[in-house]
Amino acid sequence: MFNKYSSAQLVDMLQGSRQQSNEAIAIILRKNEERVIRYVRSRGGSQEDGEDVLQEGLADLVISVRRGAFQMKSSIHTFLMSICKNKWSDRYKKQKRERDYQLAEAGKARPAGKESAAAFEANEELSYWLGQLKQGCRQVLVYWAQGYNMHEIAKMMGYGSRQVAMNKKSACMKALHALLGKKA
Numbered sequence: 001m002f003n004k005y006s007s008a009q010l011v012d013m014l015q016g017s018r019q020q021s022n023e024a025i026a027i028i029l030r031k032n033e034e035r036v037i038r039y040v041r042s043r044g045g046s047q048e049d050g051e052d053v054l055q056e057g058l059a060d061l062v063i064s065v066r067r068g069a070f071q072m073k074s075s076i077h078t079f080l081m082s083i084c085k086n087k088w089s090d091r092y093k094k095q096k097r098e099r100d101y102q103l104a105e106a107g108k109a110r111p112a113g114k115e116s117a118a119a120f121e122a123n124e125e126l127s128y129w130l131g132q133l134k135q136g137c138r139q140v141l142v143y144w145a146q147g148y149n150m151h152e153i154a155k156m157m158g159y160g161s162r163q164v165a166m167n168k169k170s171a172c173m174k175a176l177h178a179l180l181g182k183k184a
Contacts, residue, residue: 005024005027007072007075007076007077008072010024010027010028010076011065011070011072011076014062014065014066015065015066021062025058025062028058028061028076028077028080029054029058031077032054032058032077032080032081032084033051033054035081036050036053036054036057036080036081036084037050037051037054038050039081039084039085039088040053040084040088043088043092044092045088045091045092049088049091053084053087053088053091054084056084056087057080057083057084057087058080060083060087061076061079061080061083064079064083096147097146097147097148100146100147101146129176129179129180130142130176132179133172133175133176133179136157136168136172137168137171137172137175137176138172139157140153140157140165140168140169140172141169141172141173141176143156143157144169150162150163150165150166150169151165153165153169
């Protein structure tokens, strides 16, 4: 049933009446549901993650079509899959950072054995020295240590570009090294 509609027809339907739009959404959803969920599950996600990503991706697709941002350079299904892949990648990275942070916090709270105690003390000392830096420097270095890339750091810190974030990180590392040099 849903193979009889071309991307151009689906775009027209999405821009048409509410009934046409709802029909197009249902067609796109049925055609892509299994593929998106399979993609997410093959990359560490659950069935629910796949369904969420599909719903979010479909919402973004509809908005893009209605704003005229979808330019028919690919099929509407390929465009949706691209949106969903990016959404899953972002969500997976965020979940990984959160898990890593929780594990790190759990490790701070319960050092066990000589190696863990030494790591705990080193972490406390690093926290002290980071605390000596200005708030902006401290935040850039913490984001960087948590695995955020320079583009993400630039966005979170409100910098104009990735290069500005790289320059700031470099300057902050120099400031941290200078503080540590005074310690010795």
